[in-house]
Amino acid sequence: MAGDILGVTLLSLLVCASSTLIATLIGVPLGVTLGLREFGGRRLLRNLLFTLYGLPPVLAGLLVFLLLSRGGPLGGLGLLFTPLGMVFAQVVVVTPIILGITMSVVATMERRVKETALALGADRRQLSTTVLREAAAGILTAVMVGFGRAISEVGAVFIVGGHIEGQTQVLTTTIITDISQAEYGHAIALGVILLAIAAVVYSLLYRLQERTLP
Amino acid sequence: MTLEFAGISKAFDGREVLRGVDLRVEAGEVFALVGPSGVGKTTLLRCASFLLRPDGGVVRFGGREAPDEPGAALALRRRIGFVAQNPCLFRGTASYNVSFGLCVRGVEGRELEERTDEALESVGLRHLANAHGSKLSAGEAQRVAFARAIVVRPEVLLLDEFTANLDPANVAQLEAAVTAYHRRSRATVLIVTHNLFQAKRVATRAGFLFDGRIVETGGVEGFFTNPRDGRTKAFVRGEMPY
Numbered sequence: 001m002a003g004d005i006l007g008v009t010l011l012s013l014l015v016c017a018s019s020t021l022i023a024t025l026i027g028v029p030l031g032v033t034l035g036l037r038e039f040g041g042r043r044l045l046r047n048l049l050f051t052l053y054g055l056p057p058v059l060a061g062l063l064v065f066l067l068l069s070r071g072g073p074l075g076g077l078g079l080l081f082t083p084l085g086m087v088f089a090q091v092v093v094v095t096p097i098i099l100g101i102t103m104s105v106v107a108t109m110e111r112r113v114k115e116t117a118l119a120l121g122a123d124r125r126q127l128s129t130t131v132l133r134e135a136a137a138g139i140l141t142a143v144m145v146g147f148g149r150a151i152s153e154v155g156a157v158f159i160v161g162g163h164i165e166g167q168t169q170v171l172t173t174t175i176i177t178d179i180s181q182a183e184y185g186h187a188i189a190l191g192v193i194l195l196a197i198a199a200v201v202y203s204l205l206y207r208l209q210e211r212t213l214p
Numbered sequence: 215m216t217l218e219f220a221g222i223s224k225a226f227d228g229r230e231v232l233r234g235v236d237l238r239v240e241a242g243e244v245f246a247l248v249g250p251s252g253v254g255k256t257t258l259l260r261c262a263s264f265l266l267r268p269d270g271g272v273v274r275f276g277g278r279e280a281p282d283e284p285g286a287a288l289a290l291r292r293r294i295g296f297v298a299q300n301p302c303l304f305r306g307t308a309s310y311n312v313s314f315g316l317c318v319r320g321v322e323g324r325e326l327e328e329r330t331d332e333a334l335e336s337v338g339l340r341h342l343a344n345a346h347g348s349k350l351s352a353g354e355a356q357r358v359a360f361a362r363a364i365v366v367r368p369e370v371l372l373l374d375e376f377t378a379n380l381d382p383a384n385v386a387q388l389e390a391a392v393t394a395y396h397r398r399s400r401a402t403v404l405i406v407t408h409n410l411f412q413a414k415r416v417a418t419r420a421g422f423l424f425d426g427r428i429v430e431t432g433g434v435e436g437f438f439t440n441p442r443d444g445r446t447k448a449f450v451r452g453e454m455p456y
Contacts (some may be wrong), residue, residue, distance in 0.1 A: 112302035115265050118317040121292040121366065130314075134305055212305075 004169075009193055012170040015083055015149040015157065019090030023098050023150075024143050026091070029141070031102025032128050032135075036114070046103065052096035057089075061159030064089040068160065081162040086170070089156035098146040105138030106131055136212035144205050151198055171197075215293070216241045217262060217402055221271035223426075224257050231416045233256050233426035234271065239419075241276075244396055244403040246413035246434070249423035251453065256299070257404040258423070259374045262404070263296040275370065291406030292319060295401075299375040301359030303347035308339060308358045311347055315366040325414050333365035334358075337447045353384030360388055366396050371395070373405045377412065389416050410450060414438055 034045065068080040068088070079085035109131065117130040126179050132139070154172035161168035163177060171194045178187035221237040231254040239245040249255050260266040261272050264280070264287075272279050275294070281287050303311050313330040321329065334340045337357035342350065350358065356376065363371065373392070377385040393416065396403055407413055413420050414434055421431035422445070430443045441447045448454065 065260075110302065112298070112300070113304070116298070116302045116304070117314075119265060119294075119296040119298075120318065120362065121288070122318045123288055126318045130304065144311055 004166075005190070005193070007166070008169045008171055008174050008190070009197070009203050011083060012151070012172070012194075013197065015086050015170055016088060016147065018087045019094055019150050020098075020147045022087070023094040023146055024092050027095050027098030027142070027146070028102050028132070028139055031099045031139075032106050032132055033197070034099075035103040035109075036128065036131060037107025042107075046100070049096050049100035049103070053100060055093060055096065056155065057153050058155035058159065060093045061156030064092055064156065079210075080160065081164060081168060083161070083168060086099050086157040086161040086168060089160040090150050090153060093153055093156055094146040094150050097149055098142045101142035101145060102135075102139050105135045106144065109135055109138075117213050137209050140205060140209040140212065144202060144209075147201060147205070148198070150169065151194065151201075215372050215402055215446040216274070216408045217370055217404060218274040218277070219258065219262070219271065220274065222258065222261055222268045222273065224254070224261065224266065224268050230426055232268070235423070235426070235428055237421060237428050237431070239402055239404050241402055242400040243419055244392070244405065244417045244422040245424055246405045246407060246417035248407060248410060248420060248449070250449065251408060253423050254426050255408075255423055256374050256413065259296075259372050259406050260378055260455060261320040262370075263294060263372050264291050265296075292366065293369045295363035295366065295371045297356075297359050297363045297371075297373050297376045299378050301355050303350070303355055303358060305342050305347065307346055308334065308354075309343040311358050312361045312365055319366060319412075329365055333361040336364070336394065337361045338387055353380050353387075356380060357388060357391070358382065360391055364391075364399075367399060367401075370398075371401050373403065373407075375407055376405070376449070377407075377409070392416055394427065410438065422449060424449070 008194065034042070064085070067074045067084050068077065069075055079088060113134050114127065114131060117127050122130060152172065154176060158173045158176065161170070161173065163169055163173045171190050175187045175190050176185070178190065181195055217239040219235050222232050223230065224232040226363055235258055245324040247255055247258070257266065261268045266362045275290060279284065280290055304314065309330055312333050313326055316326050316329055331340055331343065334343055337360055339354060339357055339361065342354060347355065347358065360376065377388050380388070392403065395401065405413070405417060419431060420434050422429040422443070424445055430441060430446050431437070438450050441450055
């Protein structure tokens with residue numbers, strides 16, 4: 001039992017950390033770039049991203065399931081019912097959140113920051129780096145919200161992972177099956193572990209965020 | 215390097231702020247552009263610092279228009295220094311802020327340190343090199359912003375109401391820093407101000423911007439003691455020229 005819990009906990013951490021990391025690597029650079037540029041469809045894109053904040057994980061899971069299933073366009077990759085497939089599903093759920101918040105933080109950043117960097121001779125790349133540095137606290141908030149979504153997510157990983165014992169069981173999906181089997185004590189114990197993970201990760205991110213503030 | 219505005223016009227939300235400004239600032243001179251608040255002085259300066267694109271007309275540096283090619287445009291932009299009325303310091307120390315322009319130009323190592331220290335020294339702030347920008351007073355922050363602009367040795371220095379709202383001691387220190395930099399570099403300096411005393415103290419020539427146009431320009435002595443235009447006369451007497 002203890003070994004099971006350890007395995008489920010480690011897989012949960014691995015899936016959440018990987019998906020948050022990948023979503024950050026996609027969402028932050030794209031969010032900075034889109035936040036810095038004035039373009040015609042920016043409002044439309046922002047509204048689309050805001051809509052995706054509320055993307056039901058079961059719907060995301062279903063879409064990824066169809067993509068990865070044998071007859072789907074990415075079926076050949078063999079990712080369905082694997083931890084990698086679960087990471088893929090969570091990236092779909094988390095990326096719009098990190099991208100959207102980063103874009104908003106950069107777009108609403110004081111205009112003078114961007115102008116000062118340009119007036120001091122920064123090129124486009126140096127401007128992006130400067131904005132990234134100045135907006136670090138806001139961007140860390142985006143990552144924290146993204147991680148929160150990933151660690152608490154159940155629908156997408158359930159559908160794409162299949163909750164296969166010893167292979168794709170994570171804390172949230174195990175809690176669901178525990179409840180269905182009236183194993184309330186076990187479910188609560190896993191819930192406490194989930195909260196403890198969130199507490200440790202958030203305290204680390206918060207300390208990092210404090211260091212970025214003036 | 216000469217700085218020339220030819221027929222510059224700019225409107226915001228249908229309101230014309232600049233209506234065909236023609237002005238030439240000679241290489242190596244200190245020119246003060248004066249005028250009441252809201253006549254477009256800052257807008258004109260922002261056009262020269264590439265922060266704003268004019269609706270009409272051209273800005274020429276050394277007789278040439280700004281190139282369209284990004285690399286050449288950046289190279290020209292890096293020869294211009296700009297200090298805004300309300301400085302925006304980046305997160306980090308005074309030293310980090312001052313070294314920013316050098317870093318983006320690829321200066322590093324000992325040269326970076328020496329030039330940063332030298333610029334901070336020129337505004338009397340070397341002792342605050344490691345102080346965080348957010349902990350500085352308004353006057354100290356503006357002095358850091360000035361040091362940050364001159365550390366890259368710009369050939370054209372644009373100063374937008376750079377001592378507004380500062381106490382006399384900080385004003386004196388910044389004006390002395392402008393004079394010292396000009397003497398050392400022979401840079402072309404354009405100061406936008408509504409402080410006539412400052413214009414007299416620092417500039418060699420002055421111009422009056424009113425209603426989106428240059429009304430008159432001249433040597434500082436004549437401009438302030440015997441202006442030709444009635445509106446300039448009223449302004450230098452401390453009256454509204456309307």
